[in-house]
Amino acid sequence: MTSPYARPDESALAELERLFGLVEGELEAWRARCLKAEQELVQGAGPKGKGGHPSNELIQARQRISLLESENSVLRQRIALAREHLERLRTRLHFIEEQGTGDAA
Structure with a gap:
C-alpha cells in the first residue's frame, strides 16, 4: 500500500545523499594521496632536487x-622526574598527615 502523500524533505534528502557521495569521493582521493606520500617518505623517495638528491x-x-x-625525549625525561618528585611529596604529605592525626588522638 503506497501513500499519496509525498514527503517535502525527500528532494533535500536526495541532494544531501548526493553531496555526501561527492565528499566521500574527495576524502578517498585525499586518503590515497596521503598514503602515497607517506609511503614515499618511508622509502626515502620524497621530492627530489636536481641530480636525484633529496x-x-x-x-x-x-x-x-x-x-x-630529541625535544620529546628531553620532555619525557623531565616529566618522569616531575612524577617521581610529586610521588615523594605525596608520600611526605601522607606521613605528615598521619603524624598530625596521631598527635591529636
Whole structure:
C-alpha cells in the first residue's frame, strides 16, 4: 500500500545523499594521496632536487623531525622526574598527615 502523500524533505534528502557521495569521493582521493606520500617518505623517495638528491625542503623536514624527537625525549625525561618528585611529596604529605592525626588522638 503506497501513500499519496509525498514527503517535502525527500528532494533535500536526495541532494544531501548526493553531496555526501561527492565528499566521500574527495576524502578517498585525499586518503590515497596521503598514503602515497607517506609511503614515499618511508622509502626515502620524497621530492627530489636536481641530480636525484633529496630536495632542501625534504632535508629541512627531516632535520626538524629529528629535532622535535630529541625535544620529546628531553620532555619525557623531565616529566618522569616531575612524577617521581610529586610521588615523594605525596608520600611526605601522607606521613605528615598521619603524624598530625596521631598527635591529636
